[in-house]
Structures are given as structure tokens and as C-alpha cells.
Amino acid sequence: MLYLMRIIRERTRPVPKKTTAWLTAETEGNKATVRLGDHKFTIRSGYDGRLSHDNYDFALFGAICLGLSRNIDIKTDLLISSQTLAAVRKFNDLMMIWNPRKIYPISIFANNIYDAPGTDPNSNGLLCLSGGVDSTFSAITARPDIRLTHGMLVAGLDYSDTQNAGFQSLSERLDKFSQKTGYEFFTTETTLRHMGIHWEMLNLPLLAMCLSFHSSVFGRGIVSSDYTAGTELACHPFHNSGPAANALSTSNFPILHLGQETVRSAKVIAIANDPRDLLASISVCNKADGGRKNCGICEKCIRTKLNLMCGGFERPDLFAQNPDLATLVDRLKFPKSMANRRRLLCWVCDNENNLPEGDVKDALTRCRIRLRASLVPLGRI
């Protein structure tokens, strides 16, 4: 019944009034201020070298997050590469056919376009690094030809700013991770998310903005996939998908979407098997011990414990609490929305398929059966 009410709510949700706004941007050192009409956001990079900007592609990536969330058509005289203009239009086209809630496709007019040269294949790669399973897996499995040298943690996504205690704790962990893996690490801060963007669908253009901000130094950006291709479809619409990442990738600044062939349990096992003990610095939730440790009882932690168990690992030292895992699975709260239940179903099945027989697997099977029974099937309805 609640689901039917939600459908009525979505069908009757008023569309924000269409407006048109000029996109402008100013850069000063490694910082930029971007304005779209009355909205203003900043990007500040902690990269220790000097960034230069041949174009304002990064500003356009950020502006479409605002435009699509608030129904604002974009006009700009900023220098924009034709490739990025095509990319953001392609992303906008995806929003048109996917029709996600609270997303309003827009028009984008750029008056100062040029064809940017292709990226230098010998340039280095920059990875969006969160310390979680997906980006850790990308870091340790990236092919040599990607030339991955740096990881970037963005403040303003899961954490409000660089002064946030949780963010600082995470930075410390990532410093240790970098020392073990040999990558360099820096942070970038942006206020774009605070402007009220529709996070569920626009996380990826925000990351593209932060990556592209460093395009004078790096030749390609890397984002880590959350899901395999089959799982992406089950979780649709979700920002971090192959088609969305491919749409934002251009010849002048390619964005690679790594890890799509591997399920999360296999990623966790690959990390656990790494001889550098990378699990010690893995950040799953940071809810315990003032942000210094994974709580051990939230959905993400349960998922990670199950992933570890699939590979025959038990690492209670990674978590603040370690109650009986089967009980934790039995007590998992089902999300209210069908979309989130589908996501939960995906990881429950991933683990159920790979776990050894026992209480925990039985609990997962019960969870899967209940979850499937609570879903509206998809298809010709």
C-alpha cells in the first residue's frame, strides 16, 4: 500500500519551474569558484603541484549536476571542449530515457567550443579513492597501461568538509594505504553537494568534475564500479553504472570504470589475499570509535563480513563489534523503497551463492526468500 502511495506521490510531484542561467567560473591557484546563476560552489585541490586550466570542462560537469537537479538550462561563454559538451549532453540524454525521479533534463548552450587534443597515452591516471572495497580493489588491480599514480579523496561527498573528524580519520587510513601500495594521495574539497543536487543520480558527474579539474596533470580518471553489469540492471537507476561512466568519458580526458567484471565478495577476497595487509586500512563505514573503525553491525559491515566469510576469512579486528553474524543477518532491516530492496537482494544473493553451508548461509537464504516476496516483480506492467 505504501508503495502505491509512493507511486502516486512521484506521479504528482510538481516539476521545478524551468529557468536558464549563465555558467561562469574563476580559478585561482588550485582553487576554482563556479557560478550557475545564483548558485555558487567551490573546488579546492590538495594536489601539491600546480594545476593549469586549458578549458572549463570541470565547471560544466558540476553545472549539469545543479541543472539536472533544479531544472536549470545552462548557457556559457566559458571555453569548453566539444568532447565534454557532447559527453554532458549524452548524460542528459540518458536522464531523458531513464526518467529517474527528481531529475529534469535540460538544454546546454556553449558559445566558446573547441576540439581538445586527445589525451597523452603516457600520462598518469588519477583514481577516486574512498578507502572502501571498490576503490581499494581498483587500486591493486589496475592494469599497468593505466599508469595509476595518485588517489584522490573528495571531501564534500560522504563527509562535509576536510575538517570533519571522520574525514580526517579516513585520510590517515588512506595515507597508510598509500604507503603500502606506493600510490600518492591527496584530497580535494567541493561544496557542490551542499547546493542540493540529486545525489543518487549525480554522484558520477560530481566525481567527473573533480577528476577533470586535474586534467592538466593527469591523462585519465578512474572511478570504481559498485556492481557487475547484471547487478547494475537490477539496481537501476543508480548513478554509478557503466553507461553513465562511459557517457562522461571523452577522448581528451577518458574516465575508466574499473571493477565491473568482479562481484563484491571476489573483490574483498582479492584484497584479503593481498600480502600487504590492505584490509587493515579498509574503510567500510567509519561509524565506530570516533570514525576510526568500522562499526561491525551496519548493513555495509555485515556485507563485508559475509564477503570475507565467502573466502574463508574472519577478521574481527577490523570491526568494533562482532556479534553472531547469522543473528545480524536475521535482524537486517528491509528498506522501505523497492529500489533499495533490490540493492539488498543483489548483495544477499552474491554472498549466498558463495558462502559455505551453515547458520549464516541459512540466514541469508531466509533473508533472500523474504526479500523477493516483498518486491513488485519487474516487466510488462
Place this chain on the structure above:
Amino acid sequence: MLYLLRIIRERTRPVPKKKVAKLTAFVEGNSATVRLGDLEFFIRTGYEGQLVHDNFDFALFGAMALGISQNIDIETDLRISSQTLAAVRAFNDMMVIWNPRKIYPISISANNVYDAPEQSADKPSLFCLSGGVDSTYTAITTPAELNLTHGMLIAGADYPADAEDAGFKELSTNLQKFVNKTGHQFFSTETNLRDMGLNWELMHIPLLMTCLSFHASVFGKGVISADMTPGQEMAYHPWSNVGAVVGAMSTPAFPILHWGRDINRTEKVLHIANDPRNLLDTLSVCNLGDEGKKNCGTCEKCVRTKLNLLSGGLEMPDLFVQNSDLAELVDDLVHPKSMFARRRLICWIYENEVNLPDGDVKGAVVRRRKRLRGSVVPLGRI
């Protein structure tokens, strides 16, 4: 309101009683009979050489399509490759997480499993050929190293499982002309698997796999043509002809390529139109006009193809029986009842809108897109 009622219907639809059935198969010459419990279907190929069967993987693909449609767990003593067993289980797992209507994930137990060797790279490749835009594009764009030599038309997919059906024979004649131009060879394969009660929307790729894999002793690879780009696949989920499904079905023992995902239908039509061999002549979009001899010109598929052509500045009235005003045809398109079908329509309407020149037709396409988007429930956290 109707949509809400449909949701209630889907939530309350009774699940067919779970059964367990033995899978068996008999091969005689170039035909096979496959039984899953009381259900029986055949495959009969018109391929002119002799086929041999190292395994019964083809039977497992077909049986899985039946099992998942009718909630029948499968047990078999047939010789099955471990790779195909893993592939059908991966497909089954996908059905668990996708949770499509009228689909019932199953258990599959095989008692005679072996590791099949990788297919030889020297063998030629076989593609599913329907004469439509997607498979025509595949025929003319696959790289030479794939050694695509034969096209296979299946009686029992869009046409009845009878190679003597008038429409099917007409299409076969057309395809013979097509392969004469392109240099491929062509044969048909019959199967009545679909008649056994398959959920066609989700099971048509396993049916194609049954027919392709039946020829695995002669051909080293199978090719299936994509009908959507990855972004469109997401808009039209759940649907069987998607990269994730074909990827799951492909094994080293019989690799399957999913060709044509990188470009949209407009680009494919223009590619075909620009081919110097005049391949549009034999393009089969619908066969509803002139007793199956020609494309009708008024159905959804024909309207779409006309728009695709117009997007590239082409008009080809001789391809169609009727050529009434295109803007009117767009305005008169039936508004689908299901959200699912509306989403599909949005995909191709919008693809054309982006590429059409300004004018009446584009105006009609924009009106249609707005009406469609106004009538679908948004997706996301609901």
C-alpha cells in the same frame, strides 16, 4: 489507476507449483528431440553438413528456458560441459536478482559434467539472421577475423515453428537474396520450444542459444545482434537481449558475441542505407504488408525505421507498402498500456528526436516524447 491495479495483480499472482523433471535428449541426423518431464520440443536444422554432438549443452539451454518459465527444477544425466552448466546457473542467478514477472528461478543438477576444450579459433562463426536492422548491420560490420560465414534464420522465434509458413518462406527468399549480395551462406533452423510456453521477453536469448549451440561442432562462435545500446538497455529492463545476459551465456567452449551495442538504431540504418550493395531492398522490418512480401509502412517498427532514415536525410518510400504523412503516423502511434512498453517507446522516439531535422515530423516526435514522459512513473527510490 490501471497501473496500480497491475501492480496488485503482479504481487498476488500465484506461483506455479514447483516440479522436478528429468532432462533427456535424442539426436537423429540433424534434428534433436528434447524432453523435460512431460514437455517435449524439437530442433531441426537445415544446415547442409553433418552435425555431431560432443555434449547436450543445447538441450540444457532450452530446458532452462522452460524450467524458469514454468518453475521446473532440472535433473539430467546428459553429458553437459561444466562451462555451460556455469553459464545457465549465472543466468538463473540473474533472474533471482532481477525478479521479473512470471519467472521462477530453479535448481539445476547435472550428473555427467566435463570440462569442454576451448573452441578452435579456426572454425567459422554463425550469426542469428532475421533480416531486420540489427542482424543486417551485424552481417556487414563484423571484422574479417571473426570469419562470419553463415546466417541462421529460426522458425519458431518470430514466425511459427514451421519452415513452410508463408511469411517465413517469403522472409527466407528475401534473405537468400541478401546473402547473395553479402557473400554469406544461409540456412534455417526450426524449433517449437517457444510453443511450450516460454516467457518470451526474458527467454528469447536462451532459445537463440539453444539453436546456436546445436551447431557448435561446426561453428566456433555464435553471434547475436544487440537491439539497444547499454544506456537504452537500462531504460528497458528487464529484457533478455542485453549485454549482461549474452555475456553470461558466452563460454570458452562456445563463445557468443553480442554485436552492435556501441551504436544506436539510427546509425545502423544509415550504415545499411549507405552500403553500395543496396541492402535496404531486402530489409525486413515487419512483413505485415502485401502478404508478407513487404514492410507495411504504418506499424511501430516501420515508423521507427522511416524516422531512422529521415534522421540521415533519406526517404525510401519504395521500401514500404504505405507512405502516408510521417508526422501523422507519429501522432497516431498507439500509446502503450504498460509502463515498460512506454519506456521502450521513449528510447527510440528520443533517439530519433535528437537526430531529426527541424520540421513537422520532429514536432510530432517531440509531442510524443513529452506525452510519453508525462505518462510514466519515474524510477528510483520509491
